[in-house]
Amino acid sequence: MHLSHILAISVAAAVPGLCQLDKLAKAAGLQYFGTAVDNPALNNQGYMKIARDASEFGSITPANGQKWSNTESSQGRFSYGSGDAIANIAKQTGQQLRCHTLVWYNQLPGWVSSVYSRDQMQRIITSHIQNVAGHYKGQCTHWDVVNEAMEDDGKYRQNPMYRAMGIDYITHSFKTAAATDPNARLYYNDFNIERCCNAKINGTLAMLKAVKAAGAPIHGVGMQGHSRVGKSPSKREMKETMALFSELVDEVAFTEVDIRHTKLPTSAADREQQAIDFLEVVGACLETKKCVGITVWDFADQYSWIPGQYPGEGEACLWDKNYNKKPAYTSIASLLQSAASAGLRSPPTTTAVATSVGANGIMTAAALATATAVAK
Numbered sequence: 117m118h119l120s121h122i123l124a125i126s127v128a129a130a131v132p133g134l135c136q137l138d139k140l141a142k143a144a145g146l147q148y149f150g151t152a153v154d155n156p157a158l159n160n161q162g163y164m165k166i167a168r169d170a171s172e173f174g175s176i177t178p179a180n181g182q183k184w185s186n187t188e189s190s191q192g193r194f195s196y197g198s199g200d201a202i203a204n205i206a207k208q209t210g211q212q213l214r215c216h217t218l219v220w221y222n223q224l225p226g227w228v229s230s231v232y233s234r235d236q237m238q239r240i241i242t243s244h245i246q247n248v249a250g251h252y253k254g255q256c257t258h259w260d261v262v263n264e265a266m267e268d269d270g271k272y273r274q275n276p277m278y279r280a281m282g283i284d285y286i287t288h289s290f291k292t293a294a295a296t297d298p299n300a301r302l303y304y305n306d307f308n309i310e311r312c313c314n315a316k317i318n319g320t321l322a323m324l325k326a327v328k329a330a331g332a333p334i335h336g337v338g339m340q341g342h343s344r345v346g347k348s349p350s351k352r353e354m355k356e357t358m359a360l361f362s363e364l365v366d367e368v369a370f371t372e373v374d375i376r377h378t379k380l381p382t383s384a385a386d387r388e389q390q391a392i393d394f395l396e397v398v399g400a401c402l403e404t405k406k407c408v409g410i411t412v413w414d415f416a417d418q419y420s421w422i423p424g425q426y427p428g429e430g431e432a433c434l435w436d437k438n439y440n441k442k443p444a445y446t447s448i449a450s451l452l453q454s455a456a457s458a459g460l461r462s463p464p465t466t467t468a469v470a471t472s473v474g475a476n477g478i479m480t481a482a483a484l485a486t487a488t489a490v491a492k
């Protein structure tokens with residue numbers, strides 16, 4: 117382990133009076149620190165005590181409740197029970213509601229994927245967005261309008277919507293969402309678009325240019341931020357990517373962050389590496405002017421989607437299944453606190469930041485504070 121790693125973790129442990137993530141994130145100049153919440157967790161009191169704590173999470177995202185298979189599983193019959201159960205929490209607590217997602221190839225009912233006609237698909241998308249975004253109108257600070265439209269090789273994903281309409285389905289979805297809920301910030305959201313500059317990022321940039329030119333009102337790009345401990349993109353790589361997206365949209369965000377261990381059980385060193393990897397994400401956001409916030413894709417391990425999707429992997433969240441905070445939590449809190457006291461979001465000069473980044477590209481909370489102090 118590098119000395120800087122030990123430093124980051126011991127700094128986190130030593131800082132007195134740590135408070136919760138959203139409070140610290142806002143003090144540091146972000147708009148929110150959020151989490152996904154899924155319906156099976158709603159009757160778990162220990163979980164809900166944390167999920168409903170607006171100082172911890174200023175924003176919540178329905179993990180599944182607003183997806184097409186839940187909201188319109190048969191044509192024209194809309195059901196909002198699962199989505200509303202999460203949205204109602206936000207109403208009660210004053211948390212922001214980050215809404216997810218309107219048009220996605222996955223968790224898509226068969227009656228949509230069997231449509232080949234362009235006109236029919238356009239009518240179906242129009243109706244779906246008008247109904248679902250209409251139902252949640254005024255509640256969503258952000259909408260992930262189109263999710264995962266690109267392939268890793270940078271080509272358009274050959275999904276049923278693309279098959280019927282070409283890239284017009286993306287433009288049409290954004291236009292319809294804007295007309296339906298003009299106050300929501302409208303996002304394109306995807307995974308594997310964090311590490312600059314892979315083919316998927318290049319393809320995504322080209323797609324954004326094309327659909328913007330066709331009149332799509334896209335406000336933001338969401339980088340999901342799913343990654344693996346020890347293999348995560350560096351802060352520098354993510355900042356490079358966000359700089360490119362920032363040329364095209366008003367805001368960027370990390371929307372589904374989890375960093376999974378590929379080998380279980382984990383050692384203390386593994387958990388410290390996870391903390392370092394989370395710090396890279398948070399640091400990248402803090403140091404990117406247009407990055408507005410960070411959402412983790414659930415906060416407690418027993419409700420993470422990872423073990424179901426990647427058997428044998430997991431423990432990707434900030435809290436373990438017994439609601440103990442991991443080193444990643446305390447390190448993030450410490451970094452946010454340092455950034456807040458340093459006034460980082462009135463950013464220091466690039467050169468000052470560069471000198472404080474170690475050979476491994478990692479800036480610890482302490483180094484960040486020093487760099488900022490130097491820059492002032």
Ligand SMILES: *[C@@H]1O[C@H](CO)[C@@H](O)[C@H](O)[C@H]1NC(C)=O
Pocket residue numbers: 313314315318
């Ligand atoms: C992505 O685009 C950049 C800039 O044009 C280029 O340097 C890079 O090689 C591209 N990457 C891939 C994987 O195509």
